[in-house]
Structure formats: C-alpha cells, structure tokens
Amino acid sequence: MTETQPGLPAMPQQPLILASSSPRRRHWLEAMRIPFEIQVPEVDETPLLDEEPGDLVLRLAELKAEVVARRNPDRWVMAADTTVAVDHHTLNKPVDVEDAVRMLTLIQDRAHQVHTGFCLQRNDDTHSFVDTAQVVFRPLTEAQIRWYIATREPMDKAGSYAIQGIGALFIEGVEGSFSTVMGLPVERMGDLFLQLGLLWPWMGLPR
DSSP states (O other): OOOOOTTOOOOOSOOEEEOOOOHHHHHHHHHTTOOEEEOOOOOOOOOOTTOOHHHHHHHHHHHHHHHHHHTSTTOOEEEEEEEEEETTEEEOSOSSHHHHHHHHHHHTTSEEEEEEEEEEEETTEEEEEEEEEEEEEOOOOHHHHHHHHHTSGGGGSGGGOOTTTGGGGGEEEEESOHHHHHTOOHHHHHHHHHHHTOHHHHHOOOO
8 A cells, every 4th residue: 555645636626436336335435425436347356376365355456446547547546345254265256046055154153254455546646455344143044044045135245145234134243344344444445535635625525
C-alpha cells in the first residue's frame, strides 16, 4: 500500500468507479450517498498454486482496479474481492448444490475467516489492504443445510452463505467488521477516503 501523500491535487468532480458487479458493494456506496458508476472488469479469478486466501483477495482487488484504471485515466477506481477460509482452505462460490453442502458442512459449528481485499487506484496512486473478520456458525443438521441451499441464496456467495440474508439465522457471532463479511470493509475504506480528502468533492461535506 502506498503512503498517503500530503498536498494531493483535488479530485475532479467525477463519480467514483466501482469495479464490481456486487449488489452488496453497490448497496454500501448508495447508503453512504457516494456518487459512483459501475465498470466490471474481466479478470481470471483462478487462485495461484498454494496461494493463501488473504493474498488471493488482495491480488484480485488490485488486478480489478488496475484493469479499470488503465482505461479511465485520472479517475478514482475502487475494487474489492472476498473469500471465506477455514483451515487455510479457500471457499469461493459453490459450483453446484453438493459443493454448497460441502462448504456449509465444513463451516457449521465452528469459526471461519472472511477475507476482503480492497484497492483504490487513480493512475499510479494505489492504496490497498486486506481486512479479515472471524465468523462463528451455529451447529446445523444436514436437513437445515439442504433447506437453506434450496432457497438459492448460497449459490452465488463465497462460503455458500449471505450474512445479510437468510444466512444471518445461522450466525452465532462475528469478530471484526460486519461490512467486511458482506464484501466491503467500510470502516477502513471510510478512513482512507477521509485521509485522501475524497469525501469533500463527492459529498459536499464540511472540512
């Protein structure tokens, strides 16, 4: 991550570019009333051999931001990537119902980690980090797991659950940022935006 430099030039009156199709990330920006537009990059998200979950999400967030920033000079681009990990195994989106059963069986009645990589870039000015939260799942029976999968909610979620949806019923506790589990580390993102002075032109806030 690059250090914040004093005296950065004021950002042009242009919206943030969100390099993601995630409705959860879009929700957070809308809730904070930060103007943005969406440009979804096409990148290969295949993990590298023996790549740790935290390294994976940081690399993908930086790659997504870089791809979009290259075609949008002088614009701020934000990207993020999230994965679930247990025992250093990465749990991405399930490929089918049985894969979702496998993931939910693995994480039930125990703690697992949710890693979200974040990157904010304009030209060659890049700021990136990984934020991690620990989530504890309640014990689940196979019938409960299959009922949940039948709702279809798990099928496009890392780790096969959505903490902001039905999956909240199965959460015993969260240590760390709830928003990180949803896919955007809002607390650390807001701190970075404030450091860089980006919220003033976007939101008209008093300095």
